[in-house]
Amino acid sequence: xxxxxxxxxxxxxxxxxxxxxxxxxxxxxxxxxxxxxxxxxxxxxxxxxxxxxxxxxxxxxxxxxxxxxxxxxxxxxxxxxxxxxxxxxxxxxxxxxxxxxxxxxxxxxxxxxxxxxxxxxxxxxxxxxxxxxxxxxxxxxxxxxxxxxxxxxxxxxxxxxxxxxxxxxxxxxxxxxxxxxxxxxxxxxxxxxxxxxxxxxxxxxxxxxxxxxxxxxxxxxxxxxxxxxxxxxxxxxxxxxxxxxxxxxxxxxxxxxxxxxxxxxxxxxxxxxxxxxxxxxxxxxxxxxxxxxxxxxxxxxxxxxxxxxxxxxxxxxxxxxxxxxxxxxxxxxxxxxxxxxxxxxxxx
Amino acid sequence: xxxxxxxxxxxxxxxxxxxxxxxxxxxxxxxxxxxxxxxxxxxxxxxxxxxxxxxxxxxxxxxxxxxxxxxxxxxxxxxxxxxxxxxxxxxxxxxxxxxxxxxxxxxxxxxxxxxxxxxxxxxxxxxxxx
Numbered sequence: 001x002x003x004x005x006x007x008x009x010x011x012x013x014x015x016x017x018x019x020x021x022x023x024x025x026x027x028x029x030x031x032x033x034x035x036x037x038x039x040x041x042x043x044x045x046x047x048x049x050x051x052x053x054x055x056x057x058x059x060x061x062x063x064x065x066x067x068x069x070x071x072x073x074x075x076x077x078x079x080x081x082x083x084x085x086x087x088x089x090x091x092x093x094x095x096x097x098x099x100x101x102x103x104x105x106x107x108x109x110x111x112x113x114x115x116x117x118x119x120x121x122x123x124x125x126x127x128x129x130x131x132x133x134x135x136x137x138x139x140x141x142x143x144x145x146x147x148x149x150x151x152x153x154x155x156x157x158x159x160x161x162x163x164x165x166x167x168x169x170x171x172x173x174x175x176x177x178x179x180x181x182x183x184x185x186x187x188x189x190x191x192x193x194x195x196x197x198x199x200x201x202x203x204x205x206x207x208x209x210x211x212x213x214x215x216x217x218x219x220x221x222x223x224x225x226x227x228x229x230x231x232x233x234x235x236x237x238x239x240x241x242x243x244x245x246x247x248x249x250x251x252x253x254x255x256x257x258x259x260x261x262x263x264x265x266x267x268x269x270x271x272x273x274x275x276x277x278x279x280x281x282x283x284x285x286x287x288x289x290x291x292x293x294x295x296x297x298x299x300x301x302x303x304x305x306x307x308x309x310x311x312x313x314x315x316x317x318x319x320x321x322x323x324x325x326x327x328x329x330x331x332x333x334x335x336x337x338x339x340x341x342x343x344x345x346x347x348x
Numbered sequence: 349x350x351x352x353x354x355x356x357x358x359x360x361x362x363x364x365x366x367x368x369x370x371x372x373x374x375x376x377x378x379x380x381x382x383x384x385x386x387x388x389x390x391x392x393x394x395x396x397x398x399x400x401x402x403x404x405x406x407x408x409x410x411x412x413x414x415x416x417x418x419x420x421x422x423x424x425x426x427x428x429x430x431x432x433x434x435x436x437x438x439x440x441x442x443x444x445x446x447x448x449x450x451x452x453x454x455x456x457x458x459x460x461x462x463x464x465x466x467x468x469x470x471x472x473x474x475x476x477x478x
Binding site: 014046048049050052056057060085093096097099332342 | 358363396418419438441443456457458459460469471474
């Protein structure tokens with residue numbers, strides 16, 4: 001394919017809550033949880049933040065880094081499972097806030113944690129077909145885990161925006177190809193009007209996450225006739241710190257190839273932003289010529305795999321905006337009481 | 349706030365679109381129809397203000413306004429933008445004891461409130477320390 005990344009931007013809220021704080025409330029052993037999930041703390045959205053505000057901050061960073069006129073953006077897709085409205089697109093709010101309106105198409109996507117990468121694929125198609133000059137795909141979430149549910153330790157908040165355009169002097173990385181693997185697998189769901197998702201516990205592992213992530217990765221490797229040794233980095237969706245490490249091992253990637261894009265231990269699972277933000281963290285440090293494999297995963301279930309090759313342009317573009325690690329390290333820890341207040345869980 | 353009023357002010361609230369007078373070059377925010385300096389000689393045009401400024405003065409609000417109860421104590425400040433205009437805005441993502449007059453801030457996009465639980469959500473600008 002002849003498309004690439006023109007710019008990217010991320011955003012992670014300021015607040016964090018540690019595993020110890022949550023474990024204390026529910027009588028769990030924090031060391032056990034931290035060892036089991038490989039997560040130390042997770043990001044928490046402030047009381048004035050939601051999926052739209054997070055998407056806007058990431059999108060503004062992406063436009064700034066790309067150095068393009070936002071009027072050239074012909075499509076915006078926002079992937080999330082926590083859109084602030086049930087009916088009323090987040091994408092129009094983002095489009096207005098980055099001054100891309102009114103000559104564009106926009107829509108919200110929903111596919112658990114992979115709605116953002118589905119947006120990237122839509123943009124790739126539209127750019128390749130010549131329908132639009134630039135397309136923006138965003139993965140943004142303020143994920144909810146029911147109080148006391150194991151998900152509460154990891155359900156985090158954050159967002160990542162990618163601007164896709166035709167390959168050329170503007171693109172900082174080429175998207176060589178993409179491959180998806182999709183089946184009907186009910187491992188995690190949330191019914192209409194219900195505040196919290198339900199999940200199949202251990203069923204979310206082998207027949208869900210691993211089957212789809214490994215099949216998508218292998219499918220793309222076969223399609224491109226590449227092996228793990230051809231890649232400098234690999235990034236997977238990160239429901240916790242452990243799953244991506246296992247997936248890497250299973251596919252024959254080394255620990256060194258996974259760790260630079262592994263953010264879950266410090267910020268938790270940012271859902272639609274998770275794999276994309278891992279890719280952004282890798283792009284923050286990758287050298288021109290290096291190849292990256294990114295595989296997202298959305299429950300329900302499906303995986304999108306992408307092979308990306310970094311170009312020279314990255315050196316002059318990536319210092320325009322805050323890096324992923326700047327956001328990871330810019331934080332303040334809160335206790336469970338403040339967390340409950342911010343998440344509007346108090347009955348008044 | 350009625351929905352049409354919020355909608356009408358979206359360019360100002362999301363992107364700090366004010367006005368600049370082509371005659372005296374002064375930047376006005378919120379935008380006006382007549383330049384208060386040049387009167388009928390003024391030539392006002394829409395102008396997007398830069399999102400940078402500094403804290404001119406601030407106060408810590410302990411008795412919160414309706415809809416802001418969960419954020420108290422919070423910071424309310426007068427910000428002088430790089431382009432000149434001063435505006436009142438909440439400073440977010442900041443402990444009240446960490447702010448100083450003269451601190452550099454950027455204007456960011458946040459939730460300002462909502463009409464009701466099933467009403468529209470109001471988005472707009474707040475300030476964050478750089």
